[in-house]
Amino acid sequence: MTAEVVVRTPTRPRTSRFVLLTIALALGVVVTAVVSLGLGQYALTPEQVIGILLGQLGIDLAGAPTQPTAIGVVMDIRLPRIVLGLLVGVALAVSGVLMQAIFGNPLADAAVVGVSSGAALGAAASLTFGLAMFGMWTTPVWAFVGGLVAVFTVYLVSRSGGRTEVVTLLLTGIAVNAIAGAGLAFMTFLGTTATREQIVFWQLGSLNGALWQNIAVITPLIAIGVVIAFAVSRRLDLFALGERTARHLGVRVELLRIVVIVTVALLVCAAVAFAGIIGFVGLVVPHLMRMAIGPAHLPLMVTSALGGALLIALADLVARTAVPMADLPIGMLTALVGGPFFLWLLIRTRRRAGGWG
Numbered sequence: 001m002t003a004e005v006v007v008r009t010p011t012r013p014r015t016s017r018f019v020l021l022t023i024a025l026a027l028g029v030v031v032t033a034v035v036s037l038g039l040g041q042y043a044l045t046p047e048q049v050i051g052i053l054l055g056q057l058g059i060d061l062a063g064a065p066t067q068p069t070a071i072g073v074v075m076d077i078r079l080p081r082i083v084l085g086l087l088v089g090v091a092l093a094v095s096g097v098l099m100q101a102i103f104g105n106p107l108a109d110a111a112v113v114g115v116s117s118g119a120a121l122g123a124a125a126s127l128t129f130g131l132a133m134f135g136m137w138t139t140p141v142w143a144f145v146g147g148l149v150a151v152f153t154v155y156l157v158s159r160s161g162g163r164t165e166v167v168t169l170l171l172t173g174i175a176v177n178a179i180a181g182a183g184l185a186f187m188t189f190l191g192t193t194a195t196r197e198q199i200v201f202w203q204l205g206s207l208n209g210a211l212w213q214n215i216a217v218i219t220p221l222i223a224i225g226v227v228i229a230f231a232v233s234r235r236l237d238l239f240a241l242g243e244r245t246a247r248h249l250g251v252r253v254e255l256l257r258i259v260v261i262v263t264v265a266l267l268v269c270a271a272v273a274f275a276g277i278i279g280f281v282g283l284v285v286p287h288l289m290r291m292a293i294g295p296a297h298l299p300l301m302v303t304s305a306l307g308g309a310l311l312i313a314l315a316d317l318v319a320r321t322a323v324p325m326a327d328l329p330i331g332m333l334t335a336l337v338g339g340p341f342f343l344w345l346l347i348r349t350r351r352r353a354g355g356w357g
Contacts, residue, residue: 014293014294014296017292017293018293018299018302018303021289021292021293021303022299022302022303022306025303025306025307025310026306028306028310029086029306029309029310029313032310032313032314032317033082033086033313034046034049034050035317036078036082036313036316036317036320037049037053037074037078037079037082039317039320039321040073040078040320040321041325042069042070042073044065044070044073044074048065048070049074051065052065052070052071052074052075053074055071056071056075080210080211080212080214080215081207081208081210081316082313082316083210083215084207084210084214084215084218084274084275085207085210085275085309085312085313085316085330086309086312086313087215087218087219087222087270087271087309088207088271088275088278088312089281089305089307089308089309089310089311089312089313090222090226090305090306090308090309091218091222091225091226091267091268091270091271091308092110092267092268092271092278092281092282092285092308092312093281093282093285093286093304093305093307093308093309093311094225094226094229094267094301094304094305094308095110095115095225095263095264095267095268095282096108096109096110096281096282096283096285096286096304096308097229097282097286097297097300097301097304098229098236098260098263098264098267099113099260099264099282100286100287101236101239101240101260101297102236102239102256102257102260102261103158103169104240105169106286106287106290106345107169107170107283107342107345107346108169109279109280109282109283110151110264110267110268110282111268111277111279111280111282111283112170112173112283112342113150113151113154113155113169113170113172113173113176114150114151114153114154114172114173114176114177114180115147115148115150115151115154115264115265115268115269116147116268116272116277116278116279117150117176117177117180117181117184117277118146118147118148118149118150118151118176118180119143119144119146119147119150119265119268119269119272119273120143120146120180120184120199120203120272120276120277121146121150121180121183121184121187122142122143122144122145122146122147122149122269123139123140123142123143123146123272123273124183124184124187124188124191124195124198124199125142125146125183125187126138126139126141126142126143127139127187127191127195127198127199128187128190128191128195128199136213136217137217139273140217140218140221140269140270140273143269143270143272143273144265144266144269144270146180146269147265147268147269147272148261148262148265148269150176150180151261151264151265152261153172153176154169154172154173154176155257155261157172158172184199184203187199188200201276203276203277203331204276204277204329204331204332205275205276205277205278205279205329205330205331205332205334206275206276206319206327206329206330206331207275207312207316207319207330208327210274214274217273217274218270218271218273218274221266221267221269221270222267222270222271224266225263225264225266225267225270226267226301226305228259228263229263229267229301230298230301232256232259232260232263233297233298233300233301234297234298235251235256236256236260236297237295237296237297238251239251239253239256240295240297268282275330276330276331277331278312278330278331278334279331279334279335279338280334280335280337280338280339280341280342281308281311281312281334281338282308283338283341283342283345284311284337284338284341284342285304285307285308285311286300286304287341287345288307289303289304289307311334311337312330312334315330315333315334315337316330318333319333
């Protein structure tokens with residue numbers, strides 16, 4: 001009995017924290033979405049927004065706006081932008097959980113190791129050279145290829161003696177980002193005015209101009225990536241015990257690593273294709289969720305997905321409303337939050353490793 005109490009007691013607070021945090025994040029996403037749908041040059045109250053949304057489902061609410069302008073603003077302009085932002089937040093946060101799990105450290109992030117910039121370079125190349133062999137899927141496919149090349153390059157270079165060196169990982173990511181940045185600059189030089197604007201859009205990150213067609217393209221990709229991430233969560237828990245222990249427990253380590261890397265590329269490339277480079281979401285959100293509920297990967301992925309969606313929704317709300325008649329780059333806002341957090345995380349990790357001396 002005593003042994004059972006010792007083992008089970010710590011899990012109860014974590015389970016409670018997980019449930020409470022999940023509910024709080026879900027409510028935060030809903031409230032932020034409703035508020036965001038109402039704010040802007042054409043202002044609407046939350047009641048009016050809810051009335052319009054219910055009206056589209058065939059539920060008439062007393063006092064709901066019936067003007068085509070109000071309905072068009074909500075359904076055709078603001079709602080696609082919010083939905084795209086939620087999908088991007090989920091994709092980036094879940095990819096961050098996967099990267100940190102497979103590399104075994106909290107400093108790993110899809111943007112830090114170059115997959116975002118690699119995906120943007122692939123997408124930019126497809127537009128600059130007018131590639132259209134896959135129709136509307138051409139840009140996402142090339143973004144996927146570019147991100148996959150970048151992340152595999154970082155992975156292969158950072159591996160040494162069967163281990164992933166953190167310093168080498170970060171330095172290789174810096175190098176890949178620099179190379180991809182040079183490639184983007186070259187594509188900007190070669191491209192037309194239209195393609196240059198799109199390349200600049202990717203580099204800054206924005207949800208402006210979101211369309212339902214774009215959402216239809218990336219939703220299946222992100223859904224597949226999230227399902228795979230949830231499916232391998234148990235194996236990632238075993239992987240965290242060490243590669244040798246995981247092998248003894250039946251985990252095919254190299255296959256797991258490859259599946260995770262491909263899934264990360266799928267998620268990030270889908271996000272980058274239409275929203276541009278939005279950094280630090282995959283670094284900040286998983287780490288905060290881990291501090292709140294612990295390292296178990298399935299609950300960590302659930303809360304991180306909701307946290308990433310909430311962070312992007314809040315950042316986009318600020319981007320739309322902070323400056324009148326202007327749309328701030330959302331990537332700039334996430335960097336303002338993520339940059340100092342990343343610096344703090346580096347200092348904290350270095351101090352735990354034994355100080356600065």
